[in-house]
């Protein structure tokens with residue numbers, strides 16, 4: 001029998017270990033199908049095997065450990081999260097969910113316990129979409145919903161996704177074979193850091209997610225004419241960066257104009273309203289003495305209400321076109337991802353809520369403003385999520401922080417969730 005403190009300590013140490021596998025010295029950046037991802041998959045597979053799991057990697061590079069049921073023909077519960085990161089990431093966004101799922105299996109294994117259903121722990125190869133601007137690659141393959149067109153997309157080194165998958169040891173031509181059958185699944189449950197300040201403000205270690213906010217990702221390109229910074233007079237310029245700058249401010253203004261319904265619980269703002277962000281900008285040719293000829297930027301728009309989000313995107317597209325026309329700049333609008341609001345499955349939300357109560361905590365239900373693999377997996381099976389409090393709500397940042405005590409609580413809640421599911425009539 002493993003003590004809960006030992007399990008929590010192990011989870012913390014493993015998150016530290018995984019954070020050491022990075023593409024960049026001194027900071028954590030782990031993109032899809034890169035050498036550090038290979039090291040991480042190898043390491044996670046080793047821990048999974050030690051916890052009594054059969055391990056394999058599917059054709060896109062998801063690492064999957066299976067802990068068999070105590071009976072034949074049993075159904076399967078999926079647990080896990082993603083193992084890729086953003087640029088200059090923290091240690092917990094993604095890996096924490098995989099490590100807590102692994103800890104739960106390890107605890108069952110240590111007490112020689114099997115459940116009436118199998119458990120598969122999934123470490124998704126790509127959720128953040130940093131390398132190819134296409135999120136949820138891993139879970140899309142598991143759900144069988146990957147758009148094959150994305151295989152031709154290229155990264156910043158002009159390597160196609162298909163080639164990256166091959167280089168990683170996968171097979172882009174047989175991705176459909178890695179699709180999970182849905183008829184034997186009980187659902188997918190993911191533990192993740194909250195990435196917001198609500199739980200901390202309520203002084204709660206965990207919260208149960210009710211729904212995941214809708215989300216649009218668009219690549220916008222502005223093409224003008226590059227020229228000499230000293231010889232081309234201002235009225236004759238077609239500066240792509242100036243057009244992009246005007247658009248970026250329009251994006252901010254749009255977000256601010258729709259703050260949403262602000263519900264206050266203590267000091268906490270629960271409903272973020274419309275959020276619109278330009279997070280990445282590339283400027284070509286990118287020299288101090290050259291007028292920018294081309295700018296490509298990322299646009300990210302989210303809102304709890306799908307209709308509001310879609311309308312906001314349409315308005316921003318019109319605004320981009322107007323800015324382009326006024327400045328004689330060609331504008332290209334390329335939607336790369338569109339996800340509607342995803343509600344979590346009520347009976348799994350109930351089980352998680354009961355599990356939280358049994359640990360002696362009040363149940364706080366909250367929506368997720370961040371996207372997660374459940375957005376994709378809901379097309380395959382029932383979904384649920386447990387959020388863990390993180391310091392100051394900070395994420396996508398090396399300052400990401402969780403406490404060992406909260407990790408212990410989240411692990412106990414998941415232990416309890418598994419026990420409740422085993423007792424429920426569904427398995």
Ligand SMILES: [Zn+2]
Pocket residue numbers: 082093094127192
């Ligand atoms: Zn994440």
